[in-house]
Amino acid sequence: MASNTDFMSQDVTWKKPLELLNGGETVKICAPMVRYSKLPFRMLVRKYDCDLAFTPMIISNSFNKSVKARDADFSTCKGDRPLIVQFAADNACDLSTAAEIVYPFSDGVDLNCGCPQKWAMAAGYGSCLIYKPELLCDMVKQTRSKISDDNFTVSVKMRIHSNLRETVDLCQKAEKAGVSFLSVHGRTKDQRNDPVNIEAIRLIRENIDIPLIANGDIKSLKDVQLTVDQTGVHGVMAARGILTNPAMYSGEDITPLHCIKHWLDISLSLGTPFPIFHHHLIYMLERILCRSERRIFNTLGSMSAILNFLQEQYDIS
Structure with missing residues (x-):
């Protein structure tokens, strides 16, 4: 599962996610992207001022049951840190077990509560979980209790509700359940190309005490600064923008x-x-x-x- 490849070993020391998020500087993050945010791309963006990277979403149930699935879905190497492994899960046992497996090779796990695809929601994964606060919080609690290392984060990436009161309430419940930080994509599950709801992200930031990461429409360093100025978030997460220009966090306008x-x-x-x-x-x-x-x-x-x-x-x- 964990590759011994260390040809790109970079610095063997690294800051843990919470150390980054509480360090006072904007944390620049590569989002979890199906097929794309695998080891080679993570190693590329780390060369261009990306502070933290996520794996693609991994189905926890299959990951736990099959060595073949683990080898196919998760690989890393010496320089691939700090690293968050994102899982799709519909129960606490699956998520906490997966977290134990990747604990020696990563710096945290993230629960996907944002995927809007119909197959994911039909299986009980992704954005359907924002409507199941008790289940979401139970997964966070049980995963947090399984791993005693406080530096190993348990986070949630989510979309917003149409009624923002529900979003704020869910974020506050997740915080009480022990989530380390939250990443919020500023669109509902039904929105695709609509502008990101910056006001929603700012409202969440004002109502929680844990670090918050903004996701959506981050395509340049200018977007990074504008989002931070408008919302006060601790970090930003890019997907399409960093695919198109892996060097965007280093200030390049197009891929050099x-x-x-x-x-x-x-x-x-x-x-x-x-x-x-x-x-x-x-x-x-x-x-x-x-x-x-x-x-x-x-x-x-x-x-x-x-x-x-x-x-x-x-x-x-």
């Missing part, structure tokens, strides 16, 4: 060519599957290639074709 070079080195060294390797580059080159170049690049079907394209167009090898 040296970032693409780093992606080639990291992903090839870790044996990244071709579709993921390609899709990441499609995102990274989105604002670099013209339309005709994108059309060509997006249809490339082999590693050698991609490497040849980058060599010819940008002298990247």
Whole structure:
């Protein structure tokens, strides 16, 4: 499950999540993203001022039962810290057991209460949990009681309710249950492209005492500062923005060519599957290639074709 790969060992010391969140500086975070926020991408964004990274959402039930699932879903290495492992769970036993398994290899677990996909909600996962406060709090309590290390965080990532009073009430209940920090995506489960509700995030921040992370519409350092100024949150979490520009937290407006070079080195060294390797580059080159170049690049079907394209167009090898 935990890789011995340490070719990117970076600094072997790191700050724990709560140390970061209580340190007075805005914490810059890579969001949990299905397929995309795996080890190679986490190692890439850590080179560009990303302070904390999440794994993709992992189904806790399958993870607990199958060594094969654990090996497929979770890998890490020496420099991959601080790291939060996100789980989908519908009961306290599954979440707390999964937390015990990843405890030696990570700095915390996060309960997904934000995924709006129908399959997840039908299975009792994701954003349906924001309507089940007793269950959510029980999962937090039991997981917290299983691991005595106070530096190992138990957090929740959630969406907001249409009625913000329900959201504030849920956040306060989660805080009393012992959640270490909260990450809030400022949209309801039914909203997709609507603007993030900044007022909702500010309201939550004013009504809880634990650290709060804002998620949604973070696409540049300017967005980071604006969100912090408007809400007072302790950190920000980017998804689409950091996919398109993994160097955004270091102040780059578009993906720099040296970032693409780093992606080639990291992903090839870790044996990244071709579709993921390609899709990441499609995102990274989105604002670099013209339309005709994108059309060509997006249809490339082999590693050698991609490497040849980058060599010819940008002298990247």
